[in-house]
Amino acid sequence: MKHPSFVVAACVVAGAALLPATGECRExxxxxxxxxxxxxxxxxxxxxxxxxxxxxxxxxxxxxxxxLDDGSDPSMAVKNAQRFLDEGVDAILGSTSPPGSxxxxxxxxxxxxxQLALAPVPITEAKRRWIFNVPQPVPxxxxxxxxxxxxxNYKTIGYIGFTDSWGDQNYDALVRLxxxxxxxxxxxxxxxxxxxxxxxxxxRIHSQSPDAVYIGASASPAVLPHxxxxxxxxxxxxxxxxxxxxxxxxxxxxxxxxxxxxxxxPVIVADQLPDSYAVxxxxxxxxxxxxxxxxxxxxxxxxxxxxxxxLNVKAAIPAALKAxxxxxxxxxxGLRTALEAGTEVVGTHAVYRYTAEDHYGVDQxxxxxxxxxxxxxxxxxxx
Numbered sequence: 001m002k003h004p005s006f007v008v009a010a011c012v013v014a015g016a017a018l019l020p021a022t023g024e025c026r027e028x029x030x031x032x033x034x035x036x037x038x039x040x041x042x043x044x045x046x047x048x049x050x051x052x053x054x055x056x057x058x059x060x061x062x063x064x065x066x067x068l069d070d071g072s073d074p075s076m077a078v079k080n081a082q083r084f085l086d087e088g089v090d091a092i093l094g095s096t097s098p099p100g101s102x103x104x105x106x107x108x109x110x111x112x113x114x115q116l117a118l119a120p121v122p123i124t125e126a127k128r129r130w131i132f133n134v135p136q137p138v139p140x141x142x143x144x145x146x147x148x149x150x151x152x153n154y155k156t157i158g159y160i161g162f163t164d165s166w167g168d169q170n171y172d173a174l175v176r177l178x179x180x181x182x183x184x185x186x187x188x189x190x191x192x193x194x195x196x197x198x199x200x201x202x203x204r205i206h207s208q209s210p211d212a213v214y215i216g217a218s219a220s221p222a223v224l225p226h227x228x229x230x231x232x233x234x235x236x237x238x239x240x241x242x243x244x245x246x247x248x249x250x251x252x253x254x255x256x257x258x259x260x261x262x263x264x265x266p267v268i269v270a271d272q273l274p275d276s277y278a279v280x281x282x283x284x285x286x287x288x289x290x291x292x293x294x295x296x297x298x299x300x301x302x303x304x305x306x307x308x309x310x311l312n313v314k315a316a317i318p319a320a321l322k323a324x325x326x327x328x329x330x331x332x333x334g335l336r337t338a339l340e341a342g343t344e345v346v347g348t349h350a351v352y353r354y355t356a357e358d359h360y361g362v363d364q365x366x367x368x369x370x371x372x373x374x375x376x377x378x379x380x381x382x383x
Contacts, residue, residue, distance in 0.1 A: 027062040028326040030313065031084030032306075033104075034096035034118065038072025039193040042219040042248040043302050044096040047118055049294055050306035059318045061326065070095055072193075074103035081107040081115075088327050090320075091335060093309050094118050096302065098165045105131055112329065114336050116309045119243075120169065123359055132339060132359045134309045136349065136366045141242045141263040142173040144367050145214060148261065148380075150181040154211035154237070160189040160201050160225040161216025161241075170216030170241050186210045193221050202228035212236050218243025223252040230256045237261065245301050245370065245377060257372045261380060265349030266368050267304040272379040278365055282311075283348040301349070308347035312354075315345045 032051055035044035051067050066084060070077040077100035084092055085107060091114040095101045101117040108115035109130045120135045149157060157178060161167030167190055175185050186208050189201035202225050205213060213236060215225050222244040229238060240249075240262040250257060266273055270283035286307050287299045316338035323337070324330025340359065345352045350366030369380040 026326055027064045028058065028317065029064045029066065029084075029087060029089045031080070031087070031089040031092045031094075032065060032067045033070045033077055033080040033084075033092070033094035033100070034067075035072040035100060036069040039221060040072045040097045040219055042246055043119075043243065044069075044072075046246075046298075046300045046303035047096045047306040050290065050303035050310075053289060053293060053307075054310050055314070058314050059321060061317070061321065070100050072097060072100070074099045077101070078103050078107060085111045085113060089113065090326055090332055091116065091313055093306070093313075096305075098169065102165060113332055114339065116312065118305050118309060119166075121165075122169065128359050130336060132312075132354060132361070134312070134352075135305050136242065136263075136265060136362055137360045138169040138241075139173040139177065140360075140362065140364065141367055142170060142214075143177050144263040144369055145239045145261070146174070146177040146181055146183065148369060149178070149183060149212055149237075149239075152211075152237075154183060156184050156186050156208075156210040156212075157239075158186045158189075158205035158208065158210035158213040159216065160187070160191070160198065160205060160213065162218070162221075163190040163192050166218060166241075166243065167216045170214070174214055174216070189225075191217075191221075191224070193217075195221070195224065197228075198225040199228045199231075201225065202232055202234075205229070206232045206234050210236065212239060214239045214241075215244070216241050219246060220248045220252050223249055223257070226253055226260065227256055242301065242367075247298075247300065250372065250375060250377070253372075255375075258375075260372050262370055262377075263367050264370050264377070265301045265304060265366060267348040268299065268301050268377055269368060269370060269379040270348075273368075278351050279346055279348060282346050286348045304348035308349055308352065311347050312339060312345050312352055315343065 034047045036048050068080040077095045081104040093116050096118045098119045101119045101121045105127050109127050116132045120138050123131050187205050191198045238260045242263045245264040267283040273280050316335050319338035320331050320334035323334025340354045340356050342355045350362040352361040354361040370377040371380045
């Protein structure tokens with residue numbers, strides 16, 4: 001069953017000009033679609049929970065957040081995007097999985113409406129004008145893994161990942177970056193998010209005895225190849241992608257996950273960072289707000305992505321309001337222009353600085369390495 005949509009709206013009178021003759025609010029409308037059910041729900045649900053904490057008024061203007069579930073189905077993500085556009089949204093957030101995000105590109109571009117992807121996606125030059133990426137791009141994160149492997153003189157890394165675009169992005173980045181460090185990638189084993197066994201793929205990797213294995217998966221399904229490798233007796237280092245840093249993964253992997261390493265955004269270990277770290281205060285403030293609502297220890301990187309998308313939109317709205325009224329072409333163009341103006345926005349994961357040439361907007365401050373220790377993610381100290 002799909003999670004029902006919810007709409008958060010408010011009407012704040014900041015002057016008569018905000019109210020049309022009918023007396024109704026002329027609110028800013030933002031659509032948000034995510035994978036709140038299905039195999040990627042462990043990623044989508046924290047995004048939705050963050051959205052329930054979004055502000056209902058920005059720059060004196062009421063904001064209506066229209067939140068829908070796409071059920072981990074790219075075709076449903078497209079339907080949701082079209083519904084948003086039919087309702088005259090000023091921007092779209094989502095989806096929370098790469099296939100869903102990518103599937104929505106054409107609708108957003110055709111409608112000349114900003115889309116902030118909440119999953120790492122490749123953005124082509126043809127679509128870049130209207131598409132912005134919030135999570136750290138895959139190469140930024142994979143490079144941290146490759147650097148760690150090179151520092152330990154690993155010469156081979158096996159690869160097991162999803163059959164979809166997430167698996168492709170991780171594999172392509174791993175091969176390209178590992179080659180530069182003189183590390184050979186062994187195998188290119190794939191599996192579906194809904195598979196219940198990855199034993200055959202793990203066996204093929206294990207038989208080649210790589211120094212380490214990288215699992216290009218996310219959420220709970222990332223546990224399958226990890227457990228299969230350990231059951232086969234593999235003793236080497238296992239790395240995971242930044243899509244796997246979540247409580248369901250820890251719970252699913254149990255003790256077998258101990259010692260595994262993954263890149264993630266600094267929000268997950270914000271309290272372990274030095275005070276000088278650029279995003280520490282913003283991250284800690286968000287964690288306090290989020291955990292007050294959802295419980296102690298519920299912090300996760302995925303909710304942080306939704307919050308960072310909101311922070312970027314919030315920062316762009318004042319300039320957009322000078323360009324036109326919400327719902328107008330001028331406002332949507334003003335929002336896009338303000339987003340890529342090169343202004344720094346401090347988020348929970350990164351100091352974002354989008355420009356016309358760069359719609360990823362992050363640097364290496366947006367990543368840290370964590371290790372699973374005593375059933376929790378801990379900051380991996382440099383050595």
